[in-house]
Amino acid sequence: MLNKVLSTVMAVIMIFSVNTGSAVVNEELPNYIPVSDSEAESREADVIQNPTVEKVVPAEKEEENEEESKRTIDPDKPMIALTFDDGPSKYTPEILDTLKNNNSSATFFVLGQEADKYKDTVKLIIEEGSEVGNHTYNHKDLTKLSDEEISNQILSTEGSIYDSSGYVSSLVRPPYGASNATLNKKISRPIIKWSVDTRDWQSRDAQKVTIHVLNTVKDGDIVLMHDIYKSTADASKIFIPKLVEMGYQLVTISELAEYRGLPLTAGQQYYNMPK
Ligand code: ZN
Secondary structure (H helix, E strand, O other), X not given: OHHHHHHHHHHHHHHHOOOOOOOEEOOOOOOOOOOXXXXXXXXXXXXXXXXXXXXXXXXXXXXXXXXXHOOOOOOOOXXXXXXXXXXXXXXXXXXXXXXXXXXXXXXXXXXXXXXXXXXXXXXXXXXXXXXXXXXXXXXXXXXXXXHHHHHHHHHHHHHHHHHHHOOOOOOEOOHHHOOOHHHHHHHOOOEEOOOEEOOHHHHOOHHXXXXXXXXXXXXXXXXXXXXXXXXXXXXXXXXXXXXXXXXXXXXXXHHHHHHOOOOEEOOOEEOOOOO
């Protein structure tokens, strides 16, 4: 029986991995996605017929899609994953513009309630090659919630992201970074924390944020910021081109994991991904 349940869940997870482009390995049992056996089997058949993980195609082979072919990642060069939490907001498109102008990507850990308000922005994040992660529906401290409330926070936000963009999000960042091994297992998604904390919410000062980023980052870092402040959008206009000039490739969490050969595993947490 347990095997049956496991295979059902794995089938669902495989489906969930289809659009993310990330190599997600799920070891834990997410116990709150009810799917009937027959449905799971038909989904499983679907997955087998349609191998899912998209590979990065070298630029010259992707002539029909110039937009994507412009960006190639050199696995031997340093990389950083910028992350922006608590949005989307009216400032998110500015940050996306800056990323685009610098041939870069980032990961946006959105709140479900904001994703519902800024559906077009969620879609834009995906269209422009960045990544969307799950920061719960309304920024509750998950360590203080019941199992049912935790699953509602995660699943409703995945629903909001999917509704606006068709994107199946697989990464979770718990609000305040508050989680522990037990909670991570309950969330049953890769848990993304950070190695550089800009404290942009505290300073609200573009110059301070810029200096913090430029003085602190190193290869493999995951940088925490918030796309709900004008100061952070302004800072991005300065430090993003500067980081690129310094030789850093600005990539999504999934890209960083992929190029570092690190499987993103459900229930595991990640602070950075150095070589
Ligand atoms: Zn937050």
